[in-house]
Amino acid sequence: MIIDIHGHYTTEPQALFQFRDKQLAGLADPARRPTTTDLGITDEQLVQSVQRQLAFQKERGSDLTIFSPRASGMAHHVGTEAVSHEWTRVSNDLIHRICTLLPDNFVPVGQLPQFPGVSPKNCIAEMERLVKDGFVGVNLNPDPSGGYWTDPPLTDKYWYPIYEALVALELPAMIHVTSSCNPNFHATGAHYINADTTAFMQLLQGNLFKDFPDLKFVIPHGGGAVPFHWGRYRGLGLMMKKPPLSEHLLNNVFFDTCVYHYPGIRLMKEVIPADNILFASEMIGAVQGIDPETGHYFDDTKRYVDQLPDLSEADRHKIFEGNARKVYPRLDKMLKAKGL
Amino acid sequence: MIIDIHGHYTTEPQALFQFRDKQLAGLADPARRPTTTDLGITDEQLVQSVQRQLAFQKERGSDLTIFSPRASGMAHHVGTEAVSHEWTRVSNDLIHRICTLLPDNFVPVGQLPQFPGVSPKNCIAEMERLVKDGFVGVNLNPDPSGGYWTDPPLTDKYWYPIYEALVALELPAMIHVTSSCNPNFHATGAHYINADTTAFMQLLQGNLFKDFPDLKFVIPHGGGAVPFHWGRYRGLGLMMKKPPLSEHLLNNVFFDTCVYHYPGIRLMKEVIPADNILFASEMIGAVQGIDPETGHYFDDTKRYVDQLPDLSEADRHKIFEGNARKVYPRLDKMLKAKGL
Numbered sequence: 001m002i003i004d005i006h007g008h009y010t011t012e013p014q015a016l017f018q019f020r021d022k023q024l025a026g027l028a029d030p031a032r033r034p035t036t037t038d039l040g041i042t043d044e045q046l047v048q049s050v051q052r053q054l055a056f057q058k059e060r061g062s063d064l065t066i067f068s069p070r071a072s073g074m075a076h077h078v079g080t081e082a083v084s085h086e087w088t089r090v091s092n093d094l095i096h097r098i099c100t101l102l103p104d105n106f107v108p109v110g111q112l113p114q115f116p117g118v119s120p121k122n123c124i125a126e127m128e129r130l131v132k133d134g135f136v137g138v139n140l141n142p143d144p145s146g147g148y149w150t151d152p153p154l155t156d157k158y159w160y161p162i163y164e165a166l167v168a169l170e171l172p173a174m175i176h177v178t179s180s181c182n183p184n185f186h187a188t189g190a191h192y193i194n195a196d197t198t199a200f201m202q203l204l205q206g207n208l209f210k211d212f213p214d215l216k217f218v219i220p221h222g223g224g225a226v227p228f229h230w231g232r233y234r235g236l237g238l239m240m241k242k243p244p245l246s247e248h249l250l251n252n253v254f255f256d257t258c259v260y261h262y263p264g265i266r267l268m269k270e271v272i273p274a275d276n277i278l279f280a281s282e283m284i285g286a287v288q289g290i291d292p293e294t295g296h297y298f299d300d301t302k303r304y305v306d307q308l309p310d311l312s313e314a315d316r317h318k319i320f321e322g323n324a325r326k327v328y329p330r331l332d333k334m335l336k337a338k339g340l
Numbered sequence: 341m342i343i344d345i346h347g348h349y350t351t352e353p354q355a356l357f358q359f360r361d362k363q364l365a366g367l368a369d370p371a372r373r374p375t376t377t378d379l380g381i382t383d384e385q386l387v388q389s390v391q392r393q394l395a396f397q398k399e400r401g402s403d404l405t406i407f408s409p410r411a412s413g414m415a416h417h418v419g420t421e422a423v424s425h426e427w428t429r430v431s432n433d434l435i436h437r438i439c440t441l442l443p444d445n446f447v448p449v450g451q452l453p454q455f456p457g458v459s460p461k462n463c464i465a466e467m468e469r470l471v472k473d474g475f476v477g478v479n480l481n482p483d484p485s486g487g488y489w490t491d492p493p494l495t496d497k498y499w500y501p502i503y504e505a506l507v508a509l510e511l512p513a514m515i516h517v518t519s520s521c522n523p524n525f526h527a528t529g530a531h532y533i534n535a536d537t538t539a540f541m542q543l544l545q546g547n548l549f550k551d552f553p554d555l556k557f558v559i560p561h562g563g564g565a566v567p568f569h570w571g572r573y574r575g576l577g578l579m580m581k582k583p584p585l586s587e588h589l590l591n592n593v594f595f596d597t598c599v600y601h602y603p604g605i606r607l608m609k610e611v612i613p614a615d616n617i618l619f620a621s622e623m624i625g626a627v628q629g630i631d632p633e634t635g636h637y638f639d640d641t642k643r644y645v646d647q648l649p650d651l652s653e654a655d656r657h658k659i660f661e662g663n664a665r666k667v668y669p670r671l672d673k674m675l676k677a678k679g680l
Binding site for chain 2: 142228230233260
């Protein structure tokens with residue numbers, strides 16, 4: 001089977017946006033606060049809202065999408081910690097409902113109720129709730145400030161409570177920022193890619209996986225700049241007297257294939273071991289158009305993987321399915337329970 | 341001839357560091373301020389200090405290095421605007437002396453006396469001084485805050501005075517940040533690469549070159565993540581209804597070859613037109629070791645260019661010499677005056 005590990009719910013019904021408007025308006029005028037977190041969205045509306053994703057799965061040939069709330073929607077920097085908690089629960093609950101309605105197509109990953117300057121401990125209760133609802137992973141924002149990077153690096157003990165919970169709950173984390181409130185950083189064109197690169201370099205500098213050998217991180221968007229600069233990172237690791245990156249990081253750090261042209265995917269496969277590459281498209285995500293150079297959607301990343309020369313059947317299986325089942329053990333158990 | 345457009349003076353005599361210590365100590369205790377900007381470094385010491393660079397030029401087969409002060413040393417965020425001015429003059433004067441002593445090996449590029457929150461107008465006098473001293477370009481820091489990105493994006497009118505001066509003085513700017521005071525960003529492993537990616541995306545979002553058709557920017561380190569995500573950037577440009585990137589940006593934006601492995605350089609040449617690639621190694625810079633996979637220095641980037649299959653003689657000439665003479669018109673004039 002073909003598992004797309006990176007899909008966000010970017011086709012939300014208007015009722016969700018209306019709730020969010022009221023929630024944020026309530027910061028200025030409590031009278032405007034939503035009176036309920038029941039959005040009034042029916043199951044039929046939810047199923048209807050993901051028809052494009054289902055059509056793309058069929059057209060492009062993927063079976064299952066690991067599905068989480070819109071990344072730019074998380075906006076941890078907006079409002080208050082309480083707002084972040086409520087918004088997170090509402091957003092995750094929609095994902096849960098969709099995945100329950102369409103269990104053969106979507107598997108849930110949750111956002112976390114992070115807030116800048118607030119200990120990630122505040123996320124643990126939501127993580128426990130997610131696990132009870134069948135979620136198989138979370139998105140962890142390394143910069144809850146939204147582009148000012150005011151919290152500590154991922155290797156700081158500040159983050160350890162969340163890592164303890166991730167390991168205990170058998171959840172991997174995709175390292176994924178949200179929208180940027182810093183005008184220097186376009187969200188999908190700079191902030192996302194920078195965060196991927198930054199997270200990897202933090203992990204390279206530190207020794208986090210000595211403390212958490214079972215912790216698993218997925219760095220999306222092909223790892224930001226990392227594969228393109230693989231020589232730089234190997235060289236910096238040597239200068240810092242770190243073990244080879246394969247030992248130092250690659251038991252714990254994985255990259256997805258959200259790289260929207262064939263030369264990028266080819267380079268990635270050339271420098272990153274197949275064991276560390278997970279198929280993903282982020283559809284329907286950052287780049288939604290058709291590439292005039294190919295006549296195909298930019299984010300139809302399966303085509304790029306399919307074009308790889310000399311991709312062995314074993315590596316192909318790892319990239320499309322095996323690595324996902326390894327990195328997301330709860331997904332593997334869920335699939336096995338279905339006889340898959 | 342082979343021109344390396346990106347070298348920093350990273351082998352400075354101790355006297356420079358001693359000056360800097362005194363200068364910064366003077367912020368806390370004026371009695372410690374240096375009494376003179378004469379560092380007491382002799383010409384012989386300067387020539388001695390760049391022997392490794394000269395040896396690398398010979399061994400690796402480059403002829404001329406475009407040479408600027410240590411990038412991480414600029415540290416625009418440290419001290420005061422006055423400190424930045426003094427430090428800039430001292431740093432640029434050393435570059436000027438080296439290039440005067442060894443005119444066949446080094447051509448000068450200057451740092452600017454930027455300071456966070458201070459209009460870039462404050463740089464114009466130094467730019468005029470640099471031109472009188474034969475400098476052929478400058479390094480422009482898009483984030484004088486050193487990792488907090490508190491100044492406006494490069495497309496903001498805030499920066500226009502500097503662009504007017506660059507065009508009037510026929511100077512290109514390399515977009516190059518300095519050290520990071522944000523613990524999230526390792527300087528050479530995250531901040532540099534992020535800044536490259538960020539600058540490109542800012543330019544993609546804006547229409548700066550409509551206002552400054554003659555402005556030329558070099559984005560170093562292979563353009564950060566940009567070539568690896570070229571499909572993403574082409575797609576984002578389409579979504580923003582921008583002209584094709586070749587028209588929108590590539591008359592004004594150039595990338596260097598500071599990418600420290602062959603697969604990266606190959607990808608770059610595949611997606612970026614040869615007209616926009618300038619040979620560079622950043623030696624002696626971020627990554628100084630020998631790649632155990634090849635037995636050669638990581639930053640011996642000429643080897644990677646030499647390995648490119650099907651590189652036409654015309655493209656080779658552009659990458660190694662022609663584009664540098666086009667982007668740095670004062671360099672071209674200088675070489676022509678020497679009959680080169």
